[in-house]
Amino acid sequence: MIPVRSFSGKKVAIFGLGGSGLATAKALLSGGAELTAFDDSPDSVEDARGQGVPTADLRSIEWTDLSALVLAPGVPLTHPKPHWTATLANDAGVPIIGDxxxxxxxxxxxxxxxxxxxxxxxxxxxxxxxxxxxxxxxxxxxxxxxxxxxxxxxxxxxxxxxxxxxxxxxxxxxxxxxxxxxxxxxxxxxxxxxxxxxxxxxxxxxxxxxxxxxxxxxxxxxxxxxxxxxxxxxxxxxxxxxxxxxxxxxxxxxxxxxxxxxxxxxxxxxxxxxxxxxxxxxxxxxxxxxxxxxxxxxxxxxxxxxxxxxxxSFPGLAHRMEQVARIGETLFINDSKATNAEAAAPALSSFDQVRWIAGGLPKAGGIDALSHLFERIQKAYLIGEAAPIFASALGDQVRYEISDTLDVAVRHAARDAEEAGGGIVLLSPACASFDQFRNFEVRGDAFRAAVQALPGAEPIGGDVP
Known part of the structure; x- marks a missing residue:
């Protein structure tokens, strides 16, 4: 831990008591700050209090006494509108900073x-x-x-x-x-x-x-x-x-x-x-x-x-062009980190023909930026809220099915690849995960688990050869 000594003896408020917020609270306390912490989640407040972090509803404190409000990164600062703590801090002239x-x-x-x-x-x-x-x-x-x-x-x-x-x-x-x-x-x-x-x-x-x-x-x-x-x-x-x-x-x-x-x-x-x-x-x-x-x-x-x-010697990162298993001549690749079209483009560009699992919570622009890569897609397996939007974008240029869920997409892509004698099955969603999964890591883990549960799957590690 890095004790935050720059606020020793000063009054500081912190809002947001998830992982990084709780770590920040402990670092401030370790450095001698007079801390008051809060979160919109009562469970998070209770958990922090149980770990020795002083908590109180920040609507009830004297803001003019504060040297800073420390916000957890996920708390809105300006858009779509400032969080209520940011408004109170701005009204009192209190600096708003992060970890x-x-x-x-x-x-x-x-x-x-x-x-x-x-x-x-x-x-x-x-x-x-x-x-x-x-x-x-x-x-x-x-x-x-x-x-x-x-x-x-x-x-x-x-x-x-x-x-x-x-x-x-x-x-x-x-x-x-x-x-x-x-x-x-x-x-x-x-x-x-x-x-x-x-x-x-x-x-x-x-x-x-x-x-x-x-x-x-x-x-x-x-x-x-x-x-x-x-x-x-x-x-x-x-x-x-x-x-x-x-x-x-x-x-x-x-x-x-x-x-x-x-x-x-x-x-x-x-x-x-x-x-x-x-x-x-x-x-x-x-x-x-x-x-x-x-x-x-x-x-x-x-x-x-x-x-x-x-x-x-770089081993690469999980969920970024990660090969997870083979079934015969079919290779399954987890690129769940590709949460927008631009991020999915490199994976699609890396293969001549691919069975593409895509979709989730759509982002601005959809997959229009990928149109020049459609010829590389043998078939698309579309999931989540973006499925009908992506289907419309693919039109008659690419064969597709609306699989709805990731497990169905994996099974159908694996079946089709086996019938064709093998190939690449790629999860590169071009979407956020939040319609069906907590984050892209959970989505990638679910893909890996679904693939490795298929009959004949041989789990492998490392990177795409």
Whole structure:
């Protein structure tokens, strides 16, 4: 745990007592804050009280006495409307912050030499975070990984010299971290997402941009307009971001040329690594993730042999192009993390023909952005609320059935693949999970379980070959 000493002796309110909120409450108490915590869920309040966290209805406290309101990331700050605690804080002039902000303050105060790598992006940030942490560990570094992936950031070990922090940051967390100042900030990409929380794509992109705005060194994906404009804006400020691209050969930066990653420094260009044969990093989306990680490692002084060894040994993450089982000549792949069309595109692009399980809670734009990949789909098995919407989008271009539920889709896809002599069955939903599952992890686990329960299934680990 990282004790939050920057609020020692000060009155602080915290709202939201889920996993990260409860961890934040304990970190504040450990650092000597005078804390009052609350949640809209009576069960969460009772659980926190049982763990020694002081609780009270925040509507009954004196807000002008507070030094800060700490919100859990999932609590609405501005859209669709501010949570009632945010309204009370704004009316009283109380700063509203989150756990990443508390971490940033503690690092500045008590471990400013500890490298802090922060990663954001609509897609790819979890893989990039895990890959960077893996490569640094392989190089013998003391590494702490957390934030929006795995452990809540304040449950990590305290900052000390030489300890490297690799922290995934969601837009929710960045919005609550006004003084975020990573040693290296990574901005991968922006596509429409979380607009119910941020209002517009422009506001969403501006929040994402804050992560690199406060960084000492910026790595920016320039394959979308938002990234290109952000990189140009930093140059106008006199900074030199590292640009990365999967679609263009850059004059300066890192770019993908087939499976090769090329480092360009003006006229000097050389292949710094190849992803050929790295199953956990197949596809252009993973080339972008790899380039971001390579950029971090180069900046931190790792030699190129160590960088290549780290890439080759990366095991990948669950629910991201994860192969879960074979039945004869049929391979089943769990890409449940693909919660929008843009995230599903890399998986569909990776195979010539696929039986595609898709659907869930639809997001803006549906699957129109995937129309150029429809020819790769042998048949679609549509589930959840999005099923009729996706069926309309597929029209007569792709054979499909409305399976409704994931278990039915798995059985029918497996049957059809067996009759055809094998192939790829891919769960890459292009949707949120919340209509039928608590989160994408639960959805992916359900897919894995359904596949491995099929007659003749041979569970396998690792990444897609």
């Amino acid at each position: 990443v902000e508390l971490f940033a303050r503690e690092r500045r105060a008590f471990g400013p030499t500890a490298p802090f790598i922060a990663i954001t992006g609509t897609n790819g940030k979890s893989t990039t975070t895990a890959l960077i942490a893996h490569m640094l560990r392989q190089a013998g570094k003391d590494v702490q990984m957390g934030g929006n992936i795995g452990r809540a950031v304040l449950t990590l070990d305290p900052p000390v010299e030489g300890r490297h922090y690799v922290v995934e940051c969601s837009s929710y967390q960045i919005d609550l971290a006004p003084s975020l100042d990573p040693t290296i900030g990574i901005h991968l990409n922006v596509t429409p997402d979380h607009l119910d929380r941020h209002g517009t794509i422009e506001n969403y992109a501006a929040i994402k941009a804050q992560l690199v705005a406060g960084s000492d060194y910026a790595i920016i994906g320039v394959d979308d307009d938002y990234g290109r404009r952000l990189a140009d804006a930093l140059v106008e400020e006199g900074r030199e971001p590292l640009r990365i691209s999967t679609t263009q050969h850059l004059g300066t930066g890192l770019f993908a040329d087939g499976s090769d990653i090329v480092l360009a420094l003006g006229p000097d260009r050389r292949v710094i690594a190849s992803l050929d044969g790295v199953g956990s990093l197949r596809g252009l989306h993973n080339a972008q993730n790899a380039m971001a990680a390579i950029g971090v490692c180069l900046r931190l002084g790792l030699d190129e042999d160590t960088i290549r060894e780290g890439l080759m």
